[in-house]
Amino acid sequence: MEVSSPGIERILRKEKHLEENLGKEVEIKLFRAIDNEKQLSGILTKFDKEKIYIEINSEEKQIDRKQVAQMKLKYNW
Numbered sequence: 001m002e003v004s005s006p007g008i009e010r011i012l013r014k015e016k017h018l019e020e021n022l023g024k025e026v027e028i029k030l031f032r033a034i035d036n037e038k039q040l041s042g043i044l045t046k047f048d049k050e051k052i053y054i055e056i057n058s059e060e061k062q063i064d065r066k067q068v069a070q071m072k073l074k075y076n077w
Helices: 015-020
Strands: 025-034 037-047 051-056 059-064 068-073
Touching (some): 025 059
Antiparallel strands (some): 037 051, 051 059
């Protein structure tokens, strides 16, 4: 048997994960590019069933949840 933890840069899959990490920096990989970017990082400000909202350079962006391939906490080493 192997035991491991989700680590510092945990993948956020469930509503509970999102709720616990509001106000923290996240990295989002997208299925399709938005503004020529397939990877975004910013502060998770809020979310609902259809959208994820992150703040990038003092500007809030809305991302359709269907566009998100992966979202994880970002830790600045």
